Amino acid sequence: MKKLSIIIVNWNVRPLLADCLRSILAQVDLAETEILVIDSASTDGSAEMIRNDFPQVRLMAQSENVGFTRGNNLALQVAEGQFHLLLNPDTVIIGDALQQMMNFLETHPAVGIVGPHTLNTDGSYQSTRRRFPTVLTAFFESTWLQNLAPRRLLDHYYVNDAPESATVEVDWVQGSALMARRQVYETIGGLDEGYVMYSEELDWCRRAKDAGFGVAYLGGVHIVHHGGKSSEQASARKHITFQQSKLRYFRKFHSRLAAECLRIGLLLGYAVQLIEESIKSLLGHKRAMRQERIQTYWQVLRSRLKVN
Secondary structure, three states: OOOEEEEEEEOOOHHHHHHHHHHHHOOOOOOOEEEEEEEOOOOOOHHHHHHHHOOOOEEEEOOOOOHHHHHHHHHHOOOOOOEEEEEOOOEEEOOOHHHHHHHHHHHOOOEEEEEEEEEOOOOOEEOOEEOOOOHHHHHHOOOOOHHHOOHHHHHHHOOOOOOOOOEEEEOEEOOOEEEEEHHHHHHHOOOOOOOOOOOHHHHHHHHHHHOOOEEEEEEEEEEEEOOOOOHHHOHHHHHHHHHHHHHHHHHHHOOHHHHHHHHHHHHHHHHHHHHHHHHHHHOOOOHHHHHHHHHHHHHHHHHOOOOO
16 A cells, blocks of 8 residues: 555646646655546646656546546545545645645544645745635625625634644645545545535535544645636636535535525626626726626526536
């Protein structure tokens, strides 16, 4: 059995994936580590690059875009490591971050999942630690109303009461870099494939905590995450998928009524944005940008944010 399985789901971010793999190979012992890349039918030569330049990597090339959640599950089914690291392809490992994460899990048996202190491309802090959201949090968070939210509400959600450099218990950490002990997967199973992308790590951490595993943020362990380079390739779909995943979580862990109230509130928000952008477009203010936003918000409204 390997000590660590590193799982990367890739879609059309070849240069960033290469940087990520180089940062991993600079610090791991391949006798104890396996690297699995699930390539979702990329058209940018990612699979060929792995075959030619990174023969140490186990490539799981797919004939279609299987999505982030399904891709991770395909790898989790065959991963041999004592620890499983779900890692985005647009990340760079700094120093001995992987070893530090494993050391923490080895010395804290009650903790099942950890996440590192994540930095943006410019070196600034990227918030990846969270407490579980309430319906009110979800109504404001990552919407056009976020700046109007009560500060205490979002400070609690983003764990702003603890320093960025602190190691603290949290409810969940983002899936851009999430390490779990093997027992977590064996106990609760893989990611819920009802989430194509977004909120799948929230759901997984929620199920892990319900099963008795702790979740921790490690402020002294660093990675860089360039952020959203695959998902930003499809703007309207990103909005729809993000909000549908949010709604699925609330339907699953709260109630259908809570999810339906949230769905209506989100749709009203998009309708207001559509009207605002239409007025600005008619006035000739940055018309091309306004038209793009109008198309995006209209597609969101047409989807009705229905959750299967």
